[in-house]
Amino acid sequence: MNQTSNNPGDSFQTNSLKAYEPEISPDDIWGDDALGREQIAQSLTHLIEKQTDSFVVSLHGDWGTGKTFLLKRWQETLKKDGFEAIYFNAWEDDFCPDPLVAIIGQLSEELESNSEHEFKVDDVKEKAELLFRKIADGLTKKYTGISLEKISETLKNHALDSYHEQIKYKNELRNALTDISAEVRKKTNRPLVFIIDELDRCRPLFAIELLERIKHIFDVPNMVFVLGVNRAELCQSLKSIYGEIDADVYFRRFFDMEFILPEADGGKFCEHLMNHYKVRDMFLGDKTNTNDNRNYPPSSFDSFQSIFRRLDLSLRDMDYCIRSIVFFGEKSRGGFDMYLFSLLMLAILRLKEPNLYREFIKGKCPVNEVLDCIDALIVDKSKDRDYEDFKLALLWSEALFYHLDSQINPDTNNAFDELINWEDGSVLNSPRFSKKTRTSNPDRIAQLRSVAQTWAKSMSYHKNFYAFAKLLELTETPTKKRQQ
Structure with a gap:
């Protein structure tokens, strides 16, 4: 059943999470032929x-x-x-x-x-x-x-x-x-x-x-x-x-x-799903964010196609991941700020490595294992036209995972605090850093630190990120309170 949000600035209309076959227009039978059939x-x-x-x-x-x-x-x-x-x-x-x-x-x-x-x-x-x-x-x-x-x-x-x-x-x-x-x-x-x-x-x-x-x-x-x-x-x-x-x-x-039947173009199918589930309307609505001057990465929506291709996800997997995000968007009713690329990575993790995902959100799995797993899932590392945007999006997502881990496990020697306070030339000591970051050059670590400092200015991101993780499990797993 369709409902309209009452939140100010949120004009999207919810859509069914079940895939359906659109009605055929007798005047334009192939008008919605996104896959060239x-x-x-x-x-x-x-x-x-x-x-x-x-x-x-x-x-x-x-x-x-x-x-x-x-x-x-x-x-x-x-x-x-x-x-x-x-x-x-x-x-x-x-x-x-x-x-x-x-x-x-x-x-x-x-x-x-x-x-x-x-x-x-x-x-x-x-x-x-x-x-x-x-x-x-x-x-x-x-x-x-x-x-x-x-x-x-x-x-x-x-x-x-x-x-x-x-x-x-x-x-x-x-x-x-x-x-x-x-x-x-x-x-x-x-x-x-x-x-x-x-x-x-x-x-x-x-x-x-x-x-x-x-x-x-x-x-x-x-x-x-x-x-x-x-x-x-x-x-x-x-x-x-x-x-x-x-x-x-x-x-x-x-x-x-x-x-x-020829395989459908992944990019076109992704765009079809985005339009079908009204993802852009759901997360953007009429909001302009004119007061937000932070240096965000390239459009999260544009990065969807890239991550699906680079992780070689099937069409069914794409549909699952986008429906997971829509499920969260409908429950949240647009009243949040969220970096969608990280939501997508979390949905993919739950799809591909469900046991690792559940252990992570329960605080029983260190974040470095999650990040190493995500890196291993990337099968296409070609440096094509969207490589730099993809690499930057991964950087922002990694920093957000560290931020979430610091909230789930506040008593550990967490990577997020060490990253924020990292000084040029120093060594990263926390075992919770990913393999890639532990072997990164100083320029990449400095870039990752800058992103982490940006995340630290907003307390809403990691909370919404964690809310998404709990919602996918239909559970209210408590987060340990961070000591002041």
């Missing part, structure tokens, strides 16, 4: 528009690559271009006892209610119902618990008759589907397109049986299936049913062609 949709259309045989395509993509975004908008584009195109979210229907029910239900609903043409689907529904009843009858007998020794010759003959009836009803259903797809071809001069999404999120048995149904029942002329899948997750479903099996060989039985 329209071109892929055009290629898919070119691939399937002339198909007259049965044709099954898989489109593989990891989480966040825009499969659902692409497939939903492609369906709308196809319909606008005169296709009969059906979108089916398999995960929403995996409660059905048999995928056949769900597929036929989607087919009949679309062709009866949402089509510009009139199609006779009663025959398809009738034949499907007969087949499903026979399948259900067979399953009932399978799970009655009757021992094999007690099965009579009559029952054996009945089982054989039941098998022949299933084959008969399956063929009748395929014939009815053939008639429908031929009717679609006649009226639209295009194949009937069935788009199936979220198959990898379904119950393993449902997912595999759906593929089997497509192969054995819907393998008819003028019918095209396009399935959006996460191949790795689908392989796990397959192995949970059949054990160790060559997934590539198995899936080639079902898919005529397979494609991999």
Whole structure:
């Protein structure tokens, strides 16, 4: 539920922390295509528009690559271009006892209610119902618990008759589907397109049986299936049913062609998340900070893309980290000053090293271990155009971590006080300094000292930093009081 803040100068509106699929504008279907998926949709259309045989395509993509975004908008584009195109979210229907029910239900609903043409689907529904009843009858007998020794010759003959009836009803259903797809071809001069999404999120048995149904029942002329899948997750479903099996060989039985959705641009995806969750509005609002003359580092928002890239975070990880920051922003309602880069580093630490993170906020882990861990997480240390800004942002963040550590562990020989009072040429003695700082040249240490002195002038930063850490754990871990 959306709420509006009552804090003066805070004009942002909270947003759901759950990712959602934005509504499609019928006048501008691809207007919000931040990841450039329209071109892929055009290629898919070119691939399937002339198909007259049965044709099954898989489109593989990891989480966040825009499969659902692409497939939903492609369906709308196809319909606008005169296709009969059906979108089916398999995960929403995996409660059905048999995928056949769900597929036929989607087919009949679309062709009866949402089509510009009139199609006779009663025959398809009738034949499907007969087949499903026979399948259900067979399953009932399978799970009655009757021992094999007690099965009579009559029952054996009945089982054989039941098998022949299933084959008969399956063929009748395929014939009815053939008639429908031929009717679609006649009226639209295009194949009937069935788009199936979220198959990898379904119950393993449902997912595999759906593929089997497509192969054995819907393998008819003028019918095209396009399935959006996460191949790795689908392989796990397959192995949970059949054990160790060559997934590539198995899936080639079902898919005529397979494609991999190009990885989304991390920078564009990050910007999409910032806009979706209204991060800038949430933390900046209408405030100008005109009275604050301190020398802050480059924009924290601009540094998000750099840190995600340099730590090689997945799209799912990016979403988690930004949602963590938004969660804090909504709870705080904008009434604070905060260096967001440090919040981001704390969220990343919790994601990548949850045990170390929890030990740190409880005061049981020295800050140098945290900083050394963060430094080890950085995989891209190339000195490109944003390197200096990134390096400066890390410096500010390191000093803030020392400041927080001095509040969590005030009785220790903390690094923050020693850093503030450091004199040129002297040696850093506290074991709580990071490895990088203990081996740094005097110029870097002097720069770090200057930043620490800036943090010391504001008592709000480390408090909000610690509040963020506690909020992510949904706890109120007490901070030891600093002795005066």
